[in-house]
Amino acid sequence: MKKKEKMIIEAGMKLFASKGYNTTSVQEIADECHMSKGAFYLYFKSKEALLISILHYYYDKVFTRIHEVQTEGGTPKEAYRKQLTVYYDNILQQKDFIKMQLSDRALPLNEETQQLAKQIRLATIQLHIDNIKQVYGDAAIPYMADLCLTIEGMSHVYFELAILYDFQLEAEELAATMIHRIDDLMGGMMRRNDHPLISVDQASDWFGPIYERSFDPLTESLLKELRELAEAHYEVKDEPDLFEALGILENELNKQKPRQVIVKGMLYQLKLYTPLQPVSGSLLRILKEDHL
Template sequence: MSKKQLIMEKATELFAKQGFEATSIQQITEQCGISKGSFYLSFKSKDELIMEMLDHFFMEVTAETDQLVNSSKNDANLLFKFYKLMFHFFAKHADFAKVLIKEMPHSLNQELLIKSRTYDVQTSKNILDMVESIYGEKVEATKFDLVYCIKGFLRIYSELFLFYEVELDMDLLCQSLVEKTDSLAKHSNIPFITEELEFYLKNADKIGDSKEEVLALINKQAEEMEDPVVRKSLEMLRKDVLEPSLPLAVRRGLVENVRVHADGKWLALVLDKWFEGTGTAPH
């Protein structure tokens, strides 16, 4: 085992017990039986160590899911194999999986959050490819919801063996989740995650950072919108983005006009973000 591998292994054990913030480089080096100088020869900082661990974990699981989905698209057992692969991977890397589940929702490290979201987008894409391969046009309207359900199943059920150390029959668990997923695919008819909202969620860190981007999105939506109330609301909001003058109550009402329309939900989120960033939030 190389020194870098030793550091990552021992750091993972400490992070799982104490979390990122509470674990010091001193504790890591003591656990490894090395000097701080040896640590800094491998990593410039604790943050760099965490980033490399995150890369290692997600690159491995992404490679495995890529290979499975791309090589088994006509396999009737693809979904079962996917669930089993993911749970096996979480069990194999139990300590780091625990860290991710406990730490990521509360992390203040923006670089870490952005990297994690990048990998999450890739995971979602693999699951979407699998969903489209298995269910085809039957789930065209609800496929993004199905992706979120599958990700939710993976997270919640993995906690049974990660945190509660319950003895599980993995084959039975995967069969049960395949049945649940099939039922959702067959009987769900009301979509919530639209393609537009999914696009916004994937690009939330990039969308709406400039006035030009917000105006371009408003103009595009207005051109495609048939509802006269929403079109008028977008026209008034466009003017307000250019030169804020509307009372908060009026702005709030206009944004809600956009939000209640099925095709306007994601744009309403962009507007929320924009007005909040300019100190004129409608909420």
């Protein structure tokens, strides 16, 4: 990201949080950055485009930090608590910005924002999935969906109190509390041999891949490269079929038992797009060798 682009993003977020999205003008953002209004438009085509870029920027920032925390050592449970602390602290630091979005209803409801919301939701769920598996092992697999939805539901209520009612909430304290609640939930469900309300595959169909990734690192790397190529060469609004096929492929490959006909069908669909042909072909060869 260019230095001036980052400066505009940070200035925009500051002004949106303090003044509100609707009452902040592009000229005010440009003034905050000591640049002309015309210079602003060299980086962002509109105020709406800036808002969406802000969300992308802070999403990338927090999950990069979470990834760094993963490598800092300690027990799996300590690592989970540290990652939750980073995630929760980011939300609490942006309380005013979040409140602005709720009051101004600033975020447009379109294909791009829906895709971003899905991306953030899936990354958050995957954060829980990866850590629950590390902490509790294979015994947790049947309860993954129920646990993720319960964890997100509980934390959502705490954030609502903090954002809307100024409840004083500390990220470290909330993370420690959530770890204890997860212990309680997991222990109780395993002890009673509960039947989960929602299966992992049901949740995957609704929300996207909610399962420990079952494929190898090379396949995962190629799938990520496929997504990056698609986003670099095409817009969701221009090629909705491409992004729908990519989403279906990602979802299917993250299931416990991917369906061969769907995986191959989506890969052949993606091969119709020239920039995606080499990676799509590589994935097809790997999956054939693995007898998916």
